Amino acid sequence: MFEGLKKKLGGITQKLGKSVESASVTTEVEADVPLLEAPAVPDAPEPVGVPETEAAVPTPASVPSSMVGTAVSLPAEKPGGTDAKKSGFFGKLKTLVVEREFVLSEKDIDETLFELQMVLLESDVAFPVAEAITDHMKKELVGTHRKIRESPEEVVTNALKHAIEEVLGDGFDLVAYIKAHDKPVKILFTGVNGTGKTTSVAKIAYYLRSQGLSVVVGAGDTFRAGAIEQIRVHCDRLGIKLIAHQEGADPSAVLYDTVEYAKAHNIDVVLADSAGRFHNRVNLMNQLEKIKRVMKPDLVFYVDEAVAGNDAVIRAEEFEKTVSTNGVILTKVDMDPKGGAAISIAYTIGKPLVFLGVGQEYSDMKPFTPALIIDEIFGDEE
Ligand SMILES: Nc1nc2c(ncn2[C@@H]2O[C@H](COP(=O)(O)OP(=O)(O)OP(=O)(O)O)[C@@H](O)[C@H]2O)c(=O)[nH]1
Ligand SMILES: [Mg+2]
Structure with a gap:
């Protein structure tokens, strides 16, 4: 990258x-x-x-x-x-x-x-x-x-x-946030179409579980044909509980049920997928408002793809004005030769980068630290 x-x-x-x-x-x-070089002192930071x-x-x-x-x-x-x-x-x-x-x-x-x-x-x-x-x-x-x-x-x-x-910026320590807040911590994923929301929900579920946290996923994209099936396949593979209704159902109802399930089962985190939407699609933005009112997310993460470059930054800014978010997940960083979106997005919208999606495996979701990007730009590896 x-x-x-x-x-x-x-x-x-x-x-x-x-x-x-x-x-x-x-x-x-x-x-x-x-x-001569002194040997490394054990435990020296x-x-x-x-x-x-x-x-x-x-x-x-x-x-x-x-x-x-x-x-x-x-x-x-x-x-x-x-x-x-x-x-x-x-x-x-x-x-x-x-x-x-x-x-x-x-x-x-x-x-x-x-x-x-x-x-x-x-x-x-x-x-x-x-x-x-x-x-x-x-x-x-x-x-x-x-x-x-x-x-x-x-x-x-x-x-x-x-x-x-x-x-x-410094990023955002999601695990520390979750541990410091009452459970379930409810996280809503939103952003424009095809940027990697659903895949990110699955990867972050995998990551949080590896950190010892329990997770339930809500199939909040009831709009796109095949969306529920897509998240179901991920959750089945990962052995993670999914709450889903039928295609066309009200996403607020699905996500409400997901939160209720988490409360009843003492689950740490609710990850809510949602349909892709542009900030200027009034109906879909109203739907998002309703989702927010009903599920009361603790965090709203905006998902966009690094390969969209400056477009990603512009639409993140527009989105931020419409739906105040708490952080950004930037996907497809592995496919981006330019780095412009990664460098610009947090500074432009004033919200931290939380994760970088760097590939197609479940483990390819890295908690953001500045060093992740600095090492790529200035490291020795080709
Ligand atoms: N290389 C790479 N591909 C990714 C990454 N994240 C997502 N993808 C791919 O991007 C495509 C779209 O991902 P989805 O998760 O379906 O995107 P979405 O935002 O949920 O799409 P909609 O629900 O249609 O709005 C899939 O083929 C993913 O495998 C990433 O970090 N790197
Ligand atoms: Mg999706």
């Missing part, structure tokens, strides 16, 4: 890196470098996030050969000795590393940031989101005096990661 965007952003960070490079004054400074620029202490593995000075380096401490536990064979080496100091002015990077904005727009990132990303880049890179030991490209890549993290 996001292959196209990844490639284009690589070109931009290279260019921005060059701007940093040419604005830099370079000096060689003496620095301590561990002689994994470092999370991006290392702070100033704090980045190079290790032999991370010091590019170009940064290591030609002067012969001497061990600062003898290997072994009483400090063996701490440093053991991992004594320190005094070595020369390249340190860059720079202050970037707006005009150093303006042109490349404009190019970045164009790349983002071509990748279906919404305009205000592309602007927010470049604004953040400016804030992080321009005007402050920086002293860095990592490569210029790393510095700008980190700034871009931070900018994208900011527009992605």
Whole structure:
């Protein structure tokens, strides 16, 4: 996923890196470098996030050969000795590393940031989101005096990661929400036709059950021929209870019965499927209002597909104005080379991304975290 965007952003960070490079004054400074990598301390927490620029202490593995000075380096401490536990064979080496100091002015990077904005727009990132990303880049890179030991490209890549993290938001911990609220927690899935609502209901039922929660599903799409059968097949496969009426029945009645079933059987979560609808279809929107009045959902999730790009963002905005929602499930992320909808949707509608649908298996529904997207865009894998 996001292959196209990844490639284009690589070109931009290279260019921005060059701007940093040419604005830099370079000096060689003496620095301590561990002689050998220390073994991992058991239970030590994994470092999370991006290392702070100033704090980045190079290790032999991370010091590019170009940064290591030609002067012969001497061990600062003898290997072994009483400090063996701490440093053991991992004594320190005094070595020369390249340190860059720079202050970037707006005009150093303006042109490349404009190019970045164009790349983002071509990748279906919404305009205000592309602007927010470049604004953040400016804030992080321009005007402050920086002293860095990592490569210029790393510095700008980190700034871009931070900018994208900011527009992605933190997501929404559904399991924590469910555990903190009275059962049954009732969740209504809605959105336009064919985006993956029914499949998402099944995948989320599977996910919640894997988290130790009990689930009942309501077949709230009584409108489309075959919809009830579709959700029945999923529930049968998963061994999950389904409440269904006949095609053409009032969906409010089905979902009311589903909630009653959950109450009577002490079930943690009600997942309510519903028919696809556009925000401007008055009858279907009135029906949705009635569903909301009758089943009183705790959460309404808007489902859309990443492959719809900017259209997904526009209709999410329209939907949000009509039916205030609590979060977004973005499906078919696995089939999206651009990433624009994933980057833009939460920021645009001001509601968190909750899950990303990333394939056709039941397990292909990932609770959203910014790292899911950042790792795809900036990770090493092709
Ligand atoms: N590759 C991929 N396909 C998906 C994903 N989510 C859903 N699909 C496929 O998208 C198609 C439509 O999914 P449905 O769940 O039927 O969509 P819906 O929103 O319920 O459709 P309507 O009820 O007609 O409005 C199906 O073929 C799904 O298998 C996903 O994350 N990745
Ligand atoms: Mg459906």
